């Protein structure tokens with residue numbers, strides 16, 4: 188019996204997209220009309236890759252994260268997570284924001300476990316704790332599991348927030364300016380924590396940031412959005428190899444990339460002037 192010729196699909200050539208937006212447009216209803224925020228925006232993040240999204244303030248980056256997590260629906264276009272169309276909020280999305288909200292009456296361990304109680308209520312308590320403790324140790328917080336959130340520094344709280352966002356093994360992690368409220372040195376320290384976390388346990392991530400160095404250090408790809416209504420204005424790959432160090436960000440080869448990104452942000456900011 189003849190064997191049919193196999194034509195590779197686009198997917199098998201390019202690698203499976205864990206996050207995919209196809210021509211997504213969205214506008215908010217506001218007093219006196221509508222405010223167009225995203226305009227036929229398309230992007231793909233492959234499994235276990237990290238893409239940063241940078242762009243002018245107010246261009247629609249946080250709206251993008253709410254659309255991907257299914258909290259709001261696009262006016263047109265489609266969003267897929269691990270190949271499934273997003274039609275409602277997904278527990279398979281982990282999220283972390285600039286100011287992590289923690290439950291003060293729960294200790295660190297119990298805050299990290301919280302998503303498992305919702306997503307995997309049948310998981311035995313010792314398994315939940317084992318998983319949370321493993322993550323806490325990956326971000327160097329072993330010994331802090333009994334502390335209350337108010338006993339932690341800002342950097343520690345953000346580490347806990349990363350663990351909580353990852354504890355249920357989400358298909359994707361969405362970070363919206365997670366390190367924006369931290370001082371410069373703590374922020375750099377957290378870049379290292381995040382980088383090592385992904386090396387030990389790879390996951391797919393979309394990172395929204397205003398910090399170009401942060402985007403370069405952590406990303407495989409960077410997307411620059413235009414002014415609102417946002418489109419993808421520019422994309423670039425970050426070819427810095429596997430063993431990245433924060434101090435490399437001050438090396439000449441990175442300066443070229445940072446300058447290029449800075450220029451694209453300026454172009455985006457100028458668009459509506």
Ligand SMILES: Nc1ncnc2c1ncn2[C@@H]1O[C@H](COP(=O)(O)OP(=O)(O)OP(=O)(O)O)[C@@H](O)[C@H]1O
Pocket residue numbers: 215216217222224243244245246247248249250251415
């Ligand atoms: N629920 C809403 N109703 C009406 N307008 C909204 C709503 N949410 C966001 N907007 C508007 O949509 C635009 C994009 O907001 P968004 O928060 O996505 O921007 P952003 O790129 O995340 O900004 P920043 O960089 O400052 O965080 C802004 O003009 C904002 O005022």
Ligand SMILES: [Mg+2]
Pocket residue numbers: 248249250363
């Ligand atoms: Mg925002």
